[in-house]
Amino acid sequence: SQQGEEDPQALxxxxxxxxxxxxxxxxxxxxxxxxxxxxxxxxxxxxxxxxNEREKHSGRLRVTLDTSKKSSSLLITASRxxxxxxxxxxxLTGANNLFFGTGTRLTVIP
Amino acid sequence: xxxxxxHPSWVICKSGTSVKIECRSLDFQAxxxxxxxxxxxxxxxxxxxxxxxxxxxxxxxxxxxxxxINHASLTxxxxxxTSAHPEDSxxxxxxxxxxxxxxxEAFFGQGTRLTVV
Numbered sequence: 001s002q003q004g005e006e007d008p009q010a011l012x013x014x015x016x017x018x019x020x021x022x023x024x025x026x027x028x029x030x031x032x033x034x035x036x037x038x039x040x041x042x043x044x045x046x047x048x049x050x051x052n053e054r055e056k057h058s059g060r061l062r063v064t065l066d067t068s069k070k071s072s073s074l075l076i077t078a079s080r081x082x083x084x085x086x087x088x089x090x091x092l093t094g095a096n097n098l099f100f101g102t103g104t105r106l107t108v109i110p
Numbered sequence: 111x112x113x114x115x116x117h118p119s120w121v122i123c124k125s126g127t128s129v130k131i132e133c134r135s136l137d138f139q140a141x142x143x144x145x146x147x148x149x150x151x152x153x154x155x156x157x158x159x160x161x162x163x164x165x166x167x168x169x170x171x172x173x174x175x176x177x178x179i180n181h182a183s184l185t186x187x188x189x190x191x192t193s194a195h196p197e198d199s200x201x202x203x204x205x206x207x208x209x210x211x212x213x214x215e216a217f218f219g220q221g222t223r224l225t226v227v
Contacts, residue, residue, distance in 0.1 A: 003153055003155070033215070033216075035218075040201070040221075040223070041220065041221065042116075042203060042218050042219055042220035042221045043154075043203065043205075043218040044218075045215055045216070045217070045218075048215055088153060088154065090216075096142065096159075096207075097144070097156060097159060098144060098156070098205065098216055099156060100146075100153045100154040100155075100156075101153060102152075102153045103152075103153045105151075
């Protein structure tokens, strides 16, 4: 299978709490990207971390990358109800293909 | 960010007919476009990689004669689902990457929901 794995599959938290999602991928990568998808809609690019980077921040988002474990995590701090969506990691391989993880469905309760 | 336009956003067709989905990069040139398929509450599965002026590269298990991909220009790729059947009903999303620059960010269309009845 081309897919990476994400956990948890679903996450429900209270507004204001932090949300952490984990992603594991299968092959060596050029970079890893995180995307958000609202129900039935297209994808919104959130953040990209290159293979030689270990941590990156963007607003309330913090991404880590551990290439030795082939894993990444996405932390959303001070969550808001509007953050409710599905979140996918996507690994860009050397063959220039972008493969998605299985996704985490986040629900932020107001 | 760059804009990728996908059309139509939804389509209903009869079993046995063919459906064409267009993916356009509006403000950049895309040497490479990608086509994904997504079933409800599941992730995106890469179907094929489309390169301008050459044949598409299909992922394992994807029938190239059923899912015809044409990338005739640097701003347009099309996916045609031929002789569609109900099991082809799905959400199809295209993605395009800029041809120049160091960014490898991919931009996605809004998707096409195909329902075959």
